[in-house]
Amino acid sequence: MYVTKYKNKLPTLQVDLIIMPHQTQACIYKQTLSLHQIFQQRKATKTLHTKKTMMSKKKESIGRQKIPMVKIKKESHRQVTFSKRRAGLFKKASELCTLCGAEIGIIVFSPAKKPFSFGHPSVESVLDRYVSRNNMSLAQSQQLQGSPAASCELNMQLTHILSEVEEEKKKGQAMEEMRKESVRRSMINWWEKPVEEMNMVQLQEMKYALEELRKTVVTNMASFNEAKDDVFGFLDNKVTVPPYVNMPSGPSNIYNFANGNGCF
Amino acid sequence: MKRKMKLSLIENSVSRKTTFTKRKKGMTKKLTELVTLCGVEACAVVYSPFNSIPEAWPSREGVEDVVSKFMELSVLDRTKKMVDQETFISQRIAKEKEQLQKLRDENHNSQIRELMFGCLKGETNVYNLDGRDLQDLSLYIDKYLNGLTRRIEILIENGESSSSLPLPIVANAAAPVGFDGPMFQYHNQNQQKPVQFQYQALYDFYDQIPKKIHGFNMNMNKDSNQSMVLDLNQNLNDGEDEGIPCMDNNNYHPEIDCLATVTTAPTDVCAPNITNDL
Numbered sequence: 001m002y003v004t005k006y007k008n009k010l011p012t013l014q015v016d017l018i019i020m021p022h023q024t025q026a027c028i029y030k031q032t033l034s035l036h037q038i039f040q041q042r043k044a045t046k047t048l049h050t051k052k053t054m055m056s057k058k059k060e061s062i063g064r065q066k067i068p069m070v071k072i073k074k075e076s077h078r079q080v081t082f083s084k085r086r087a088g089l090f091k092k093a094s095e096l097c098t099l100c101g102a103e104i105g106i107i108v109f110s111p112a113k114k115p116f117s118f119g120h121p122s123v124e125s126v127l128d129r130y131v132s133r134n135n136m137s138l139a140q141s142q143q144l145q146g147s148p149a150a151s152c153e154l155n156m157q158l159t160h161i162l163s164e165v166e167e168e169k170k171k172g173q174a175m176e177e178m179r180k181e182s183v184r185r186s187m188i189n190w191w192e193k194p195v196e197e198m199n200m201v202q203l204q205e206m207k208y209a210l211e212e213l214r215k216t217v218v219t220n221m222a223s224f225n226e227a228k229d230d231v232f233g234f235l236d237n238k239v240t241v242p243p244y245v246n247m248p249s250g251p252s253n254i255y256n257f258a259n260g261n262g263c264f
Numbered sequence: 265m266k267r268k269m270k271l272s273l274i275e276n277s278v279s280r281k282t283t284f285t286k287r288k289k290g291m292t293k294k295l296t297e298l299v300t301l302c303g304v305e306a307c308a309v310v311y312s313p314f315n316s317i318p319e320a321w322p323s324r325e326g327v328e329d330v331v332s333k334f335m336e337l338s339v340l341d342r343t344k345k346m347v348d349q350e351t352f353i354s355q356r357i358a359k360e361k362e363q364l365q366k367l368r369d370e371n372h373n374s375q376i377r378e379l380m381f382g383c384l385k386g387e388t389n390v391y392n393l394d395g396r397d398l399q400d401l402s403l404y405i406d407k408y409l410n411g412l413t414r415r416i417e418i419l420i421e422n423g424e425s426s427s428s429l430p431l432p433i434v435a436n437a438a439a440p441v442g443f444d445g446p447m448f449q450y451h452n453q454n455q456q457k458p459v460q461f462q463y464q465a466l467y468d469f470y471d472q473i474p475k476k477i478h479g480f481n482m483n484m485n486k487d488s489n490q491s492m493v494l495d496l497n498q499n500l501n502d503g504e505d506e507g508i509p510c511m512d513n514n515n516y517h518p519e520i521d522c523l524a525t526v527t528t529a530p531t532d533v534c535a536p537n538i539t540n541d542l
Contacts, residue, residue, distance in 0.1 A: 069301070071301060071303045072301055086298065088294065092290065092294060093308075096287045096291060097349055098271050099269070099274050100273075100283055101273055101280075102312055102313065103310075103311040104310050106308045107307050107331065107334050108304060108305075108306040109304050109305045110304060115341065120349040126311065127331060150350050152272060154350060154354060158356055165363055168364060172370060172371050175371065189381075195412055196415065198415070199419075200416070200419050200423070203412055203416050207413065210408060211409065213380070214409070216390050221398045
C-alpha cells in the first residue's frame with residue numbers, strides 16, 4: 001500500500017514541481033490511467049474470487065450458470081459448447097418426433113465447417129419432400145414401412161437404462177452420505193484414512209493386518225472350493241469331512257487390532 | 265411440476281398438439297442459441313401432422329442456402345455425421361450403458377472397501393461371505409497392499425535420505441579433528457626441533473671450552489717438566505706452535521704465575537690434572 005501510494009503520488013509531484021510539455025503530461029496521465037485500470041482489475045479479480053468462494057461453500061463445484069448470449073471468443077470453448085449443445089438439440093428433436101409423430105430435419109455446420117445432421121425418418125427424405133414441395137406422398141410411403149416400431153423399442157431400452165443409471169447414482173450418493181455422516185461423528189479411524197496420510201508405524205501395522213486378513217480370505221476361498229468338490233464327492237457316495245469344520249469359528253485376533261492389542 | 269414423461273406417442277390428440285407447439289418453440293430456441301454462441305450456420309425443417317405446410321427455420325431462403333451448401337458436399341462427407349432417430353437413440357443407449365457400468369464399478373469398490381474395513385474391525389465375519397465376495401475382497405486387498413507397499417518404499421527412501429544427513433556431519437566433524445591432529449603434532453615437532461637445535465648449539469659451545477683448558481693444562485705440564493731450564497726462546501717457540509700470538513702473550517704471564525704456584529703447592533696442580541684425565 002505504501003509503495004502504491006508513493007507511485008500514485010509521484011506523477012502529481014512531477015507536475016507540481018516542473019512545467020512540462022503536453023506530451024510528457026499526456027504520458028503521465030496515461031500512466032495514472034493504467035494504475036486506475038490496475039485497481040479496477042484487482043477489484044474485479046477480488047469480486048470473482050469472493051463469488052467463487054461463496055459458491056464453493058454452497059456446492060462442491062460450480063454448477064449451472066447463466067452466460068451472455070454472444071459468440072464465444074475462445075476457439076476451444078466454442079468447440080466444446082458446440083458439441084454439447086448439438087447433442088442436446090438432437091435429443092430434443094428426437095423426443096419431439098417420438099411424442100408428437102412429427103418429421104424433422106436439422107442440418108448444422110460445426111465451427112470447422114463439418115456438417116452434422118439429424119432427421120426423422122431420414123435427412124434425405126425430409127429434404128427431398130421440402131425441396132420438391134410434395135406434401136403427403138413420402139409420409140404415407142414411409143408410414144407403410146413401420147419404422148416407428150423400431151424407434152419405440154429403442155426408446156424403451158433407453159428409458160430402462162436411464163432409470164438404472166438414476167438408481168446407481170442414488171446408491172452412490174447414499175453411500176457417500178453415510179461416509180460423511182461417520183466423518184461428522186468423528187467415528188473414522190486412522191486405518192480408514194488415505195494411505196498418503198499414514199506414517200511409517202501405521203503403514204507397517206496396516207500392512208501386517210491386511211496380509212493376515214488376506215491369508216484368512218484365501219484359506220476360506222480354498223475351503224469354499226473344496227466344499228464344492230465335496231458336493232461331487234457326496235454324489236459318488238464318498239464320506240469326507242469338510243476342512244472348515246475344524247477351523248476356529250471366529251476371526252483371528254492377530255489382525256483384530258480394533259479391540260486394543262497394544263496398537264494404541 | 266416436472267413429470268417423468270413416457271417416451272412414446274401421446275394418445276390424446278389435443279395434448280399432443282399442445283406438447284408439439286411448446287417443444288417446437290423450445291427446440292427452435294435451442295437452435296438459435298447454438299447459432300449465436302458458436303457462430304455457425306444451421307437450419308431446421310419441421311413437418312407437423314397437424315399442418316400440411318412445413319415450418320422452416322430461420323426462413324425459407326435461409327434453409328435453401330444451407331441445404332444447397334449441404335448438397336455441394338460429397339456424399340461421403342454428408343453421410344459421415346448424419347444420424348436418423350434410430351441411430352441417434354442407439355448411440356445414446358451405448359453411452360448411457362458405459363456410464364452405468366462405470367457407476368456400478370464405483371459403487372462396488374465402495375462396498376468392498378467398507379467390507380474390508382469391517383473385517384479388520386471385527387464387525388464382519390470372513391466366514392459368512394460367499395465365493396464371489398471373497399474373490400472380490402481378495403483382489404481389493406491385493407490392490408490396497410500394493411498401494412501400501414509403494415508408500416512404505418517412498419517413506420523408506422525419504423528415511424534413508426534423512427539418515428544420510430548425519431553422515432556428512434560426522435565426516436565434517438571427524439575431518440577437522442583429523443586435520444587438527446597432524447597440525448598439533450607438527451606444531452609439537454616444530455617446537456621440539458628448535459629446542460634440540462639450541463641444546464646442540466649450547467653443547468658445541470660447551471665443548472670448545474674444555475679443549476682450550478685441556479691444552480692449557482698440557483702446556484702447564486710441559487712447562488713444569490722443563491721448569492729446571494728457564495728459556496724465553498722456548499716459550500716463544502711453543503707460542504708459535506699454538507698459532508695464536510695474542511694468546512701466547514697472555515699465556516706468558518700466567519705461566520710465570522703458575523710456575524710460582526707449582527713451586528709452592530705441586531700437589532694442588534697435579535690433582536686437577538688427574539681429575540681432567542678421569
